[in-house]
Amino acid sequence: MLFIVNISFGSVAIPIEETITMIFGGTPQNPVWKDIFVDFRLSKAFTCVLAGGALSLGGLMMQTLFRNPLAGPDVLGLSSGASLSVALLVMAAGTALPLITGPFTTAIAATLGSGMIFIIVLAVAQRIKDNTSLLLIGLMIGAAASSLVSVLQFTSRIEDQHYFLVWTFGSMGSLNWNEIAILGIVFLVGLIISLLVSKPLNAWLLGDNYAKSLGIRLQQSRTLIIICTCLLTGSVTAFCGPIAFVGLAVPHLTRLLINTTNHKLLIPGVVIAGGAIMLLCDTVAQLPGSSYVLPINAVTSLIGAPVVIWVIVRSKKIWI
Amino acid sequence: MKAPFGNTDHGNVLLSALNLSIGYKNRNVENVLLEDLNLQVKAGELICFMGPNGIGKTTLIRTLAGLQTPLKGSVLSGPSTDSPLAKNAEKNISLVLTDRISAVNMTVDELVTYGRYPYVKWNLKLRPEDRKAIELALEQTRITHLIGKKLFELSDGQIQLVMITRALAQDTPLILLDEPTAHLDLNNRVEIMNLLRKLSRKMNKGIIVATHELDLALQTADLIWLAGKNKKILQGIPEDLVLNGSFDDIFQLKGYDLKTGKVFHEPWRDISISVTGSGYEYLWTKNALERNGFTLSDEGKRIIIDNKDGNLSWLYNHQRYSTLHELILNV
Numbered sequence: 001m002l003f004i005v006n007i008s009f010g011s012v013a014i015p016i017e018e019t020i021t022m023i024f025g026g027t028p029q030n031p032v033w034k035d036i037f038v039d040f041r042l043s044k045a046f047t048c049v050l051a052g053g054a055l056s057l058g059g060l061m062m063q064t065l066f067r068n069p070l071a072g073p074d075v076l077g078l079s080s081g082a083s084l085s086v087a088l089l090v091m092a093a094g095t096a097l098p099l100i101t102g103p104f105t106t107a108i109a110a111t112l113g114s115g116m117i118f119i120i121v122l123a124v125a126q127r128i129k130d131n132t133s134l135l136l137i138g139l140m141i142g143a144a145a146s147s148l149v150s151v152l153q154f155t156s157r158i159e160d161q162h163y164f165l166v167w168t169f170g171s172m173g174s175l176n177w178n179e180i181a182i183l184g185i186v187f188l189v190g191l192i193i194s195l196l197v198s199k200p201l202n203a204w205l206l207g208d209n210y211a212k213s214l215g216i217r218l219q220q221s222r223t224l225i226i227i228c229t230c231l232l233t234g235s236v237t238a239f240c241g242p243i244a245f246v247g248l249a250v251p252h253l254t255r256l257l258i259n260t261t262n263h264k265l266l267i268p269g270v271v272i273a274g275g276a277i278m279l280l281c282d283t284v285a286q287l288p289g290s291s292y293v294l295p296i297n298a299v300t301s302l303i304g305a306p307v308v309i310w311v312i313v314r315s316k317k318i319w320i
Numbered sequence: 321m322k323a324p325f326g327n328t329d330h331g332n333v334l335l336s337a338l339n340l341s342i343g344y345k346n347r348n349v350e351n352v353l354l355e356d357l358n359l360q361v362k363a364g365e366l367i368c369f370m371g372p373n374g375i376g377k378t379t380l381i382r383t384l385a386g387l388q389t390p391l392k393g394s395v396l397s398g399p400s401t402d403s404p405l406a407k408n409a410e411k412n413i414s415l416v417l418t419d420r421i422s423a424v425n426m427t428v429d430e431l432v433t434y435g436r437y438p439y440v441k442w443n444l445k446l447r448p449e450d451r452k453a454i455e456l457a458l459e460q461t462r463i464t465h466l467i468g469k470k471l472f473e474l475s476d477g478q479i480q481l482v483m484i485t486r487a488l489a490q491d492t493p494l495i496l497l498d499e500p501t502a503h504l505d506l507n508n509r510v511e512i513m514n515l516l517r518k519l520s521r522k523m524n525k526g527i528i529v530a531t532h533e534l535d536l537a538l539q540t541a542d543l544i545w546l547a548g549k550n551k552k553i554l555q556g557i558p559e560d561l562v563l564n565g566s567f568d569d570i571f572q573l574k575g576y577d578l579k580t581g582k583v584f585h586e587p588w589r590d591i592s593i594s595v596t597g598s599g600y601e602y603l604w605t606k607n608a609l610e611r612n613g614f615t616l617s618d619e620g621k622r623i624i625i626d627n628k629d630g631n632l633s634w635l636y637n638h639q640r641y642s643t644l645h646e647l648i649l650n651v
Contacts, residue, residue, distance in 0.1 A: 029548055187640055196442050199442050199444055201439065202434070203434065205423035206431075208421055209417055210417065212386075213385060213387065213413070213491075214434060215409075215438040255425070260430075261430060262430060262444075
C-alpha cells in the first residue's frame with residue numbers, strides 16, 4: 001500500500017490511473033512519465049524499503065547486543081566514520097568540487113570511512129569482552145570522528161560545506177538501478193546472517209552468563225552481529241547518507257506491535273516495519289501536491305519522534 | 321539411592337574438582353579466593369554451599385559451571401578419569417544465577433524454552449522431545465498456570481520458580497544455584513528449598529546451592545560445603561558440622577545458639593519462675609518468659625498453664641490471665 005502511495009507522488013504530477021497502469025507493465029499516455037516512474041519513483045521506493053529495513057535490522061541487533069534501548073545502528077561509530085571520510089573528500093579535497101559531485105564517489109568515500117571504523121571496532125571487540133565497554137568505545141570513536149568533521153567544516157569553503165550539509169540530510173532518490181542492486185545484495189547477506197544469529201540474539205536477552213551456559217559461543221556470535229550490522233549500516237550510509245532515527249525507533253515500534261522477544265519473529269518484523277516507515281517518511285518528504293522535496297532526515301525525526309513518544313507514553317514502558 | 325558420604329562408588333559421580341584454585345587474575349596479579357579444593361558431586365545429592373559474604377561462593381559456582389577458568393586445577397565431568405567439564409558444560413550443568421533478567425517483556429514459556437537451546441539448531445525449531453522436556457519441567461515445579469504470563473507480572477518467588485524450571489528444561493545431570501532464595505519471604509524460601517530437595521531425590525540430580533539460609537540448609541542438605549577458613553572448604557553432613565563447632569567457628573555467631581536453634585537471651589530481671597504445663601503451650605510460655613529476661617527454674621513463683629476444654633489461660637499468684645501479654649505485665 002505505502003509502496004503504491006509512495007510512487008504515486010512526486011514533483012511531476014502523474015495521474016494515479018497511469019501509475020497503476022505502469023505497475024502492471026502498461027505504457028502511459030505520456031512516455032516521459034514512464035521514465036520518471038521507473039528511474040525516479042520506483043527506484044526511490046525500492047531504496048526506501050531496503051534502507052529502512054537494513055537500518056532497523058541493524059538497530060534491533062545493537063539494542064539486543066548491548067541490552068540498551070538507546071542503541072541504534074550508528075552506535076558503533078559507523079555513520080560518523082562515513083561522515084568523516086565524506087567530509088574529508090568534500091572539504092579537504094574541496095578545490096576539485098566538480099570531480100567529486102558524483103554520488104558514486106561519495107559512496108566510495110563513505111564505504112571506506114565506515115569500513116575503517118568497522119575494522120577498528122572489530123579489533124576492539126576481539127580484545128574487550130564486556131559489551132558495555134564496547135558500546136562506550138563505539139560512541140567515543142563516533143564522537144571523535146564528529147569533532148574532526150567539525151574542524152573540517154570550520155576550515156572549509158562555504159560551497160563545500162553546503163555540499164556536505166546536503167549529504168548529511170540523507171537522500172533516497174539518488175540511486176541508479178546498479179546501486180540498488182548492490183544495496184539489495186548487501187541487505188540480503190545481512191538478513192541471512194541475522195537470521196543465523198537469531199539464537200544467540202535471543203540468548204543475549206538473558207545476559208552474557210546465561211547465554212554462555214546455554215552453549216552460545218559469545219565471541220563468535222558477537223563478531224557476526226557486528227559484521228552484519230556494519231554491512232547493513234555501512235551500505236545504507238554510503239548510498240543514502242546518514243539516515244537518522246529509523247534504526248533506533250523502528251525496533252521499539254515493532255516490539256510494541258508484535259509484542260514478543262523472539263528474534264525469529266522480530267527480525268522479519270523490523271525489516272517490514274522499517275521499509276514501511278521509510279516509505280511513509282519519504283512520501284511525506286515529497287510534500288504531496290507541491291514540487292518541493294524536504295530532506296529525508298528532517299522528516300524521519302520530525303514524524304518519528306512524536307510517534308515514538310506517543311507510543312511510549314501510551315504503553316508506559318519500553319522493553320528490549 | 322544416595323551413596324553414604326565417603327563412599328568411593330564412581331558410578332554416579334557427576335562432577336569432581338581436582339586441586340582447584342579459584343579467584344581472579346588482574347594484570348598477572350592473582351587474587352586467590354579458595355584453593356586446593358577437592359570436591360565431588362554425586363547424583364541425587366543436595367549440597368548447600370555456605371560461607372560469609374565475599375568468600376568466593378559465586379566465583380566457585382561460576383568456575384564449576386565453566387563460566388570462568390580456574391587459576392589452578394581442573395573441573396571434570398564424572399570421577400577423576402573423565403574429561404574436562406567445560407567442553408560440554410551446557411549439557412551437563414544448568415544454572416540459576418543472581419543476574420536479573422532485564423527482558424521482562426518475555427513470557428514464562430519463552431524463558432523456559434531457553435533451556436532447550438543447547439539442543440535446538442539455529443532456526444530454534446522445537447522437536448517433540450524438547451516440548452516433552454519443557455512440559456515435564458513445568459510439571460515438576462508446578463507452574464503450568466503461569467504459562468503465557470509476562471515476567472513483569474510475576475512475584476520474585478515465581479520468577480525463581482521459573483528460573484528453576486528453565487534449568488530443569490535444560491535436562492542436565494547437575495544444577496547449580498546461586499542464592500536462589502535471596503529476597504524471598506519465608507514461605508517462598510521453604511518452598512524453593514523443599515523443591516530442590518525433592519528434585520535431587522526424585523530426578524536423581526546433583527544440586528549445588530550457594531545460600532545464606534543457615535536454618536533451612538541444616539534441615540535439607542545432604543552435604544554442606546563450608547567456606548571461610550584459610551581459603552579451604554570444610555565438608556560434612558549438617559549435624560556433624562554443628563556439633564564439631566565448624567559453623568560457630570566460621571560464622572562467628574553472635575548471640576545465636578546453633579545447637580538449640582535459638583537466639584540467646586540475657587536473664588536481666590534476675591527473677592526465677594517455674595512453669596507447670598506441657599506441649600506447645602509450655603514451649604511458647606517458656607519462650608515468652610525468656611525473651612522478657614526471666615530465668616526458668618524449679619524454684620521461684622509458679623505459673624500453671626490451664627488448658628481445660630480448649631480454653632487456654634495462665635494461673636499466677638491466684639490470678640487468671642487469658643493472654644501471655646497480660647501475664648508478663650503482672651509477673
